Amino acid sequence: SKRRPYPPGPWPKPLIANLLDMPQKSAPTAYLDMGKKYNSDIIHLEVMGYHFVILNKLEDAEELLEKRAKIYSDRPVMPILKLMGWEYNVAIMPHGEEWRQHRKVCQQHFRAAESVKFLPTQTKKVRELLKDLASTPEKFQLHSKKLSIAIPLSTMYGYDITSLDDPCIAAAEESIALGAEILQPGNNFINMFPIIGRLPTWFPGTKAVRKAAEVKSIFHPAKNLYVDDQQTEGTARPSFVTEFLEKKWRGGASEEEEAIVENIAYTVYGGTVGLPLLKYSQLMSHPAASDTTISATGTFFYLMATNPDVQRKAQAEIDLVVGSRRLPDIDDRPNMPFLEALYREVMRLGPPLPLGLVHMLTEDDHYKGYFLPKGKFWLHNLLFARLCEYMASGSDCSLPISIAYQSVHRGMNHNEEKYVEPSKFRPERFLDESGKLNEDDRVLAYGFGRRVCVGKHIASSTMWLIMASVLACFNIGKAKDAQGKEIEVDDSFEDDGLLRHRRKFQCSFTVRSPEAYQLIAQSTEDIA
Ligand code: HEM
Numbered sequence: 001s002k003r004r005p006y007p008p009g010p011w012p013k014p015l016i017a018n019l020l021d022m023p024q025k026s027a028p029t030a031y032l033d034m035g036k037k038y039n040s041d042i043i044h045l046e047v048m049g050y051h052f053v054i055l056n057k058l059e060d061a062e063e064l065l066e067k068r069a070k071i072y073s074d075r076p077v078m079p080i081l082k083l084m085g086w087e088y089n090v091a092i093m094p095h096g097e098e099w100r101q102h103r104k105v106c107q108q109h110f111r112a113a114e115s116v117k118f119l120p121t122q123t124k125k126v127r128e129l130l131k132d133l134a135s136t137p138e139k140f141q142l143h144s145k146k147l148s149i150a151i152p153l154s155t156m157y158g159y160d161i162t163s164l165d166d167p168c169i170a171a172a173e174e175s176i177a178l179g180a181e182i183l184q185p186g187n188n189f190i191n192m193f194p195i196i197g198r199l200p201t202w203f204p205g206t207k208a209v210r211k212a213a214e215v216k217s218i219f220h221p222a223k224n225l226y227v228d229d230q231q232t233e234g235t236a237r238p239s240f241v242t243e244f245l246e247k248k249w250r251g252g253a254s255e256e257e258e259a260i261v262e263n264i265a266y267t268v269y270g271g272t273v274g275l276p277l278l279k280y281s282q283l284m285s286h287p288a289a290s291d292t293t294i295s296a297t298g299t300f301f302y303l304m305a306t307n308p309d310v311q312r313k314a315q316a317e318i319d320l321v322v323g324s325r326r327l328p329d330i331d332d333r334p335n336m337p338f339l340e341a342l343y344r345e346v347m348r349l350g351p352p353l354p355l356g357l358v359h360m361l362t363e364d365d366h367y368k369g370y371f372l373p374k375g376k377f378w379l380h381n382l383l384f385a386r387l388c389e390y391m392a393s394g395s396d397c398s399l400p401i402s403i404a405y406q407s408v409h410r411g412m413n414h415n416e417e418k419y420v421e422p423s424k425f426r427p428e429r430f431l432d433e434s435g436k437l438n439e440d441d442r443v444l445a446y447g448f449g450r451r452v453c454v455g456k457h458i459a460s461s462t463m464w465l466i467m468a469s470v471l472a473c474f475n476i477g478k479a480k481d482a483q484g485k486e487i488e489v490d491d492s493f494e495d496d497g498l499l500r501h502r503r504k505f506q507c508s509f510t511v512r513s514p515e516a517y518q519l520i521a522q523s524t525e526d527i528a
Contacts, residue, residue, distance in 0.1 A: 056411030299350030351445035
C-alpha cells in the first residue's frame with residue numbers, strides 16, 4: 001500500500017480484481033472510454049497480481065516508452081516458447097544482450113539508407129500483384145495475402161513463391177496452427193511449472209512438451225529455406241540471407257552471427273511480430289507471414305472503394321507526375337504529397353496493431369504521481385490458469401501481463417485536439433494550405449522507443465508502392481450483384497486483441513485504360 005496509488009481504473013473486486021473489466025472486444029475503444037470514465041489518460045487494471053497500464057495519450061507514451069526507454073523496453077517471457085523454438089522472434093526477445101545484437105543487425109540492413117537494396121524485389125512483387133488483380137480481381141484479398149508473404153520471402157531468402165500453396169507457407173501455417181493449440185490457456189502448464197519442460201517426454205503430463213518439440217521440428221526446414229541449395233547451384237537471388245552467406249564464404253562468420261541472421265530472416269518472414277503475446281485462438285485464421293501488410297492493404301482497398309473522390313484526387317496526382325507511359329516507382333514518392341498524405345491517413349485510421357506490442361517495465365517507476373510496477377510475467381498459479389480458461393470460454397482471452405501498454409488507435413490517432421473529426425477519412429489533414437505536407441509525419445502504427453518497428457522503412461515503401469501502382473492502373477469501386485446493383489462494402493473489422501483487419505468484403509478493380517493494360521502486361525519485364 002505504500003507504493004500506491006496506481007493510476008485510476010475500475011475498482012478491483014475481491015479475488016478476481018479487474019478480470020471482468022478487461023475488454024472482451026474492441027479494446028482500443030474500450031480503453032479510451034475507460035479513460036473518459038475515470039477522467040485520466042493513464043488507466044490501471046489488475047488481474048491476480050498482473051498489472052496493465054494503458055497509455056491513451058501520445059505525450060505519456062513518448063515520456064515513458066521513449067524518454068525512459070531504458071526501463072520500458074522489455075517483453076514478457078514464456079518458457080513454452082523456447083520449447084517450441086519460437087524464441088527466435090526478435091519482437092518477443094527480452095530486453096537484453098541477445099536482443100541488442102539482433103536489433104543491431106536489423107538496423108544495419110533495414111535502416112532507411114540500406115533498405116533501398118530491397119526496392120527492386122518489392123517493386124517486382126507489387127507489379128505481380130497488378131497482374132493478379134487484372135486477371136482475377138475478385139480474389140483481391142488472396143492476391144494481397146500472396147504479396148505480403150512473397151516480399152519477405154524474397155527479400156530475406158531470395159525465394160520466390162508462385163502461389164499460396166507453396167510448401168514454405170504450408171510449413172509456417174502448420175507450425176502456427178499447432179503452436180496456437182499448445183498456447184491455448186489450459187493446454188500446457190509449462191509456463192506455470194517450467195520444471196515440466198525438463199522432464200523426459202514419456203513422463204505423464206508432458207504432452208505439451210512433445211507437441212512443442214513437434215512445432216520446433218516443423219520450423220527448422222523452413223528456416224534454412226532452400227538458400228543453401230540455391231547458393232550451391234549459383235541461382236540464389238540477392239537477399240538478406242544470401243548476402244550474409246556470401247560474406248561468410250568470403251571472410252568467415254561466427255556461429256552466433258549465423259544464428260542471428262537466421263532468426264531475423266525468420267522473424268520477418270513469420271511476420272506476425274509478437275504473435276504469441278496476447279491472443280492465441282485467432283492465430284490459426286492468419287497466414288504465418290506479414291499480417292501487418294495484409295491488414296494495412298485491406299484498409300487501403302476498403303477506403304478507396306468507399307471514398308471515390310479521394311481516389312480520383314490521388315489518381316490525378318499520379319497521372320500528372322508519372323503520366324501514362326510508365327508505372328510509378330519509389331523515386332516519384334517525394335513528388336506526390338497527396339499520396340503521401342493518403343498513406344499517413346490510411347495508417348492513422350487503420351493501424352494493423354492498434355495496441356502496439358506490450359512493453360514491460362524492468363524497474364518500478366513513478367509518473368505523474370502514480371506508481372507503475374515493474375513487469376513480471378510468469379503464469380505460476382493454477383487458479384490463474386483456470387481463470388484464463390474461463391475467459392477463453394467467452395469470445396476472447398487476453399493474457400494479463402504486467403505492462404506499460406500503448407493504445408495507439410483511439411487514444412492517440414483519434415485525439416480530437418489534434419485531428420478535427422478524427423473518425424473521418426481525410427488525407428488533407430496532413431497537408432498545409434499550399435498543398436505541401438505538414439510536419440505531422442510520425443506514423444504511430446510502428447510503435448515506440450527502442451522496440452519501434454525495425455522494418456518500418458521497408459513497410460512504408462511497400463505500402464507506398466502498392467498504393468501508387470494500384471491507383472495508377474485500377475479504379476477501385478463497389479462490386480455489383482447479378483442485377484448490376486452496387487453491393488455495399490462491409491465496413492466491419494475483425495479485432496483479435498493483437499491484429500486488426502477488415503472482415504472479408506467485396507469491391508471491384510477495373511483497369512483504368514488500354515495503356516494501363518499494356519503497362520500491367522509489361523510490368524515485370526523491366527525489373528531484374
Ligand atoms: C504495415 C506494416 C507494419 C506495421 C504496422 C508494423 C508494426 C509494428 C509494431 C507496432 C511493432 C512493435 C513496436 C513496439 O513495441 O512499440 C513492430 C515491431 C517489429 N517489427 Fe513491424 N510492422 C510492420 C511491418 C514490418 C516489416 C515489413 C518488418 C521487417 C522487415 C517488421 C519487423 C519488425 C520487428 C523485427 C519488430 C520487433 C522489434 C523489437 O522488438 O525490437 N515489421 N512492428
